[in-house]
Amino acid sequence: MRALFVTPECAPLVKEGGLGDVSAALPEALRAANVDVRVLLPGYAEVLGKLGSVREVVRFRELGFDCRILEARSFLVVECAALYEREGTPYQDPGGHDWPDNPMRFALLSKAAARLAGMADVIHCNDWPAALVPFYTEKPVLLTIHNLAFQGNFDPSWLERLELPPEAFTTGQMEFHGLLSFLKGGLVRANAINTVSETYAREIQSEALGCGLDGVLRQRREALTGIVNGIDTQVWNPATDPYLAERYDADSLERKKENKSALQRRLNLEIRDDLPLAGFVGRVTHQKGVDLIAAAAAEIAAHPAQLAILGRGERGLEGALVAAAARHPGRIAMAIGFDEELAHLIEGGADFFLMPSRFEPCGLSQMYSQRYGTPPVARATGGLVDTIADGETGFLFQDNMMDAVRRACAAWREPGRWREMQRAAMRRDFSWAGAARRYADLYSRLASQRAR
Numbered sequence: 001m002r003a004l005f006v007t008p009e010c011a012p013l014v015k016e017g018g019l020g021d022v023s024a025a026l027p028e029a030l031r032a033a034n035v036d037v038r039v040l041l042p043g044y045a046e047v048l049g050k051l052g053s054v055r056e057v058v059r060f061r062e063l064g065f066d067c068r069i070l071e072a073r074s075f076l077v078v079e080c081a082a083l084y085e086r087e088g089t090p091y092q093d094p095g096g097h098d099w100p101d102n103p104m105r106f107a108l109l110s111k112a113a114a115r116l117a118g119m120a121d122v123i124h125c126n127d128w129p130a131a132l133v134p135f136y137t138e139k140p141v142l143l144t145i146h147n148l149a150f151q152g153n154f155d156p157s158w159l160e161r162l163e164l165p166p167e168a169f170t171t172g173q174m175e176f177h178g179l180l181s182f183l184k185g186g187l188v189r190a191n192a193i194n195t196v197s198e199t200y201a202r203e204i205q206s207e208a209l210g211c212g213l214d215g216v217l218r219q220r221r222e223a224l225t226g227i228v229n230g231i232d233t234q235v236w237n238p239a240t241d242p243y244l245a246e247r248y249d250a251d252s253l254e255r256k257k258e259n260k261s262a263l264q265r266r267l268n269l270e271i272r273d274d275l276p277l278a279g280f281v282g283r284v285t286h287q288k289g290v291d292l293i294a295a296a297a298a299e300i301a302a303h304p305a306q307l308a309i310l311g312r313g314e315r316g317l318e319g320a321l322v323a324a325a326a327r328h329p330g331r332i333a334m335a336i337g338f339d340e341e342l343a344h345l346i347e348g349g350a351d352f353f354l355m356p357s358r359f360e361p362c363g364l365s366q367m368y369s370q371r372y373g374t375p376p377v378a379r380a381t382g383g384l385v386d387t388i389a390d391g392e393t394g395f396l397f398q399d400n401m402m403d404a405v406r407r408a409c410a411a412w413r414e415p416g417r418w419r420e421m422q423r424a425a426m427r428r429d430f431s432w433a434g435a436a437r438r439y440a441d442l443y444s445r446l447a448s449q450r451a452r
Helices: 018-032 045-051 102-115 182-189 198-203 214-219 253-266 290-302 315-327 340-349 365-371 382-387 401-412 415-426 433-451
Strands: 002-006 036-042 055-062 065-072 075-079 122-126 141-145 179-181 192-195 224-226 277-284 306-313 332-336 352-355 376-379 395-397
Touching: 002 018, 002 102, 018 036, 018 122, 018 433, 036 102, 045 075, 055 102, 065 102, 075 102, 102 122, 122 433, 141 182, 141 433, 179 182, 182 214, 192 198, 192 433, 198 224, 198 382, 253 277, 253 340, 253 415, 277 290, 277 315, 277 340, 277 365, 290 306, 290 315, 290 332, 290 401, 306 315, 306 340, 315 332, 340 365, 352 365, 352 401, 365 376, 365 382, 365 415, 376 382, 376 401, 395 401, 401 415
Parallel strands: 002 036, 002 122, 036 075, 122 141, 141 192, 192 224, 277 306, 277 352, 306 332, 352 376, 376 395
Antiparallel strands: 055 065, 065 075
């Protein structure tokens, strides 16, 4: 089985969020399941700088741009300096604004995938930046929704420039409230659709969490499945993690306290082993429920407990957390930005991990935290429901985060019970092997349907 995995980001070449991690780990697990996978992504400056030795696969001209496909190891990269080699992130300029030519940048990625369709039995597209692939090729396409809230909606004037037929801009295809929706078009045209947890696959067919596309998803429910993400259990392993102050496993959890002390020193928190320490790593956004953490910060500090936060996002929420840290020195710390070492140290040094997301397609941090013996406190939604056993490996809540925080603090004060929870969490298998087998089966079904 040969698959072309099309994505806008892939660690370690370029990563903006969980999709970058998935795009690295899933293809590797698929190769272990005897699937020949090539990863196709844009040639951002950051990517080209990390590729090393490359060979040219093909030159072509699409959408008015001269391009090359470069190959390095299992990566295929679309080189087009005018569209990709610029400062900023894959999606935004250095000022945090979406690139105005994003429709062209990611349509070209889909065009390149169509050019390479001959080397694959199935094309696996990820999120809206790759969702135009089924418009440009007849090869079987699987579209994975990592977050339905990001849809790629643009002015309809792009239709002709992207070489899409006029009939594509209809309510039955790409038209969405007067805009041209990449994701909606992909949902309509893909041969199969999946999302990254079984619960989220059900949730997005509801009006509450369907982001306006619930009707399309209900119509295509026979083509929609949920496959829970895995995590890279080599990178996220407390027994070998180079970022930890002290490595440990389920049989040496007493060593975990050294990471707590190291985290407290790193963030100028009081060096206390008699207070529970809650951690958070992620995007500082309303969707991630960070406003709930900001609102509860004083109550958490007074419980008493400590709070360590790492992330960036909405400026107002960042400011609220910085202000909370200033009001509660030694109890609350806020680090703005992203730091891989600090992220690992929070997973290993915190006592429990906060994930109050209003919706969560899958989530990775709750799996990282369980693997590190750091039970998560999370909302009962999406992949969090599918990966956390309430009261056994973590704490789930519907509406009141502080009730769950209080439950976690109470359990932490019972050392025997807490150690049992930690070990139960660390025994969970969050590797990619099971998910890879399900994706491989899905690829085989798509390829066989195409053959028939």
